[in-house]
Amino acid sequence: MPLPDAFTDCPVTLKWTAQDLGELAAQPLPHPPVLVAGDIRRVxxxxxxxxxxxxxCGRGMPVRWRGGELWFALAAPAFDDPEARHGAARIHHFHRIDGRFIHLGATFPDGFTPGSREWSGSAHYGGGDVTLYFTSAGTRGEAELTFQQRLFAATTRLVDEGQDGAVFEAWTHPVELAVPVDLIYMSRHDATGRVGEIKAFRDPATWRTQQGDEYLLFTASSARHLGRYNGVIGCARRAAGGTGKFENLPPLIDASGINNELERPHVVAYGGRLYLFWSTQAKVFAPGIAAPTGLYGAVADRIEGPWQLLNGHGLVFANPAAEPFQAYSWWVLPDLSVTSFVDYWGMDDAEAEQKPAGRTHFGGTFAPFLQLRLDGTRATLKSGR
Structure with a gap:
């Protein structure tokens, strides 16, 4: 399907290919230390x-708040089956202070968002305002969970310290940011709920240029390349001073044919260049592609591209071979520190053959921070200890 004339001046999307990932077989995979019991500190x-x-702030650095930082994360009750958490996910907020995360509560009031649950996003602070970008999943009041995903933002102001422990003033009504319309990005996201096969329109994160244009990045599925493996990093733009919906643009990264989910994309400025990072899992690569669960990335001189895969293949680091599920959902900060959560850990080689159900090995908490080193198109991992 040809793109409308409005998109003809956009840069060419970076096509991520099996040939790119084939380079992984010829080199050792960088990985963080194996997690041990002392690393698992549940909130x-x-x-x-x-x-x-x-x-x-606008460049991605955490804002200082009450002697520490204010963080958001998805949270749910600790069910017997940890995978059930996705059907009950809510955004919660936390005070990160002295290296620990203190739980402060659910961020939005019950019934505030238009979905049946809330999925990942990002948060921006400017001029005293907090804008929370988030994914609304399903439909409020639905009898059975659905997987329709929509991108929203809501705004509030931080409460002055000491006012009865409150953190936020009243939130503005959620505003929808962009709509897929089955032109560039798929509108249907059900896949009957099978993990790893659900199509995507989620994980909004923004990047603002010096000219004031605002770009919205998100996890999406291509409407131009239908099939089981058609994951892309979507992009939309809102001109400086604009307050309406974002205009959808072609994706920044297209993994059609090799991967179904390029999750939680975000941009970090470092050394005069822009670095685009995303997370993905081994199980969502197409058959025949031996690529691990890990943090992947690309680099460019400007948000419009052209983008170049880091390390020639995109992989920044993977989970250790003996612990292929120990962490996931990495988020890189401008000081190159990296957060994630503890997924399934502490498994022996036999258990590592398949991701187990049940609580025995599920972390469900913040993982120790890691540290990157970036040098142009090369990315390496410093020790996390």
């Missing part, structure tokens, strides 16, 4: 936490 025994992001 609360009755609460699972995953997919975290900070309240950040």
């Amino acid at each position: 609360a025994e009755d609460l699972d936490v995953w997919d975290a992001w900070p309240l950040a």
Whole structure:
């Protein structure tokens, strides 16, 4: 399907290919240390936490708040089956202070968002306002969970310290940011709920240019390349001073044919260049592609591209081979520190052959921070200890 004339001046989308990933077989995969029991510090025994992001300034650095930082993450009750958390996910907020995360509660009032649950996003602070970008999943009041995904933002102001423990003033009504309309990005996202096969329109994160244009990045599925493996990093733009919906643009990264989900894309400025990062899992690569669960990335001189895969293949680092599920959902900060959550950990080689159900090995909490080193098109991992 040809793109409308309005898109003809956009840069060419970076096509991520099996040939790119074929280079992984010829080199050792960088990985962080294996997690041990002392690394697993749960926020609360009755609460699972995953997919975290900070309240950040326009360039992505966490904002100082009450002697620490204010963070958001998805959270749900600690069910017997940790995978059930996705059907009950809500955004919660946390005080990160002295290296620990303190749970402060659910961020939005009950019934506030238009979906049946809330999925990942990002948060921006400017001029005293907090804008929370988030994914609304399903439909409020639905009898059975559906997987329709919509992108929204809501705004509030931080409460002055000491006012009865409150953090936020009243939130503005959620405003929808962009709509897929089955032209560039798929509108249907059900896939009958099978993990790894659900199509995507989620994980909004923004980037603002010096000229004031605002770009919206998100996890999406291509409407031009239908099939089981058609994951893309979507892009939309709102001109400086604009307050309406974002205009959809062609994707920044197209993994059609090789991967179904390029999750939680976000941009970091470093060394005069822009670095685009995303997370993905081994199980969502197409058959025949031996690529691990890990953090992947690309680099460009400007948000419009052209983008170049980091390290020639895109992989920044993977989970350790003996612990292929120990962490996920990495988020890189401008100081190159990296957060994630503890997924399934502490498994022996036999258990590592398949991701187990049940609580025995599920972390459900913030993982230890890691540290990157970036040098042009090369990305390496410093020790996390």
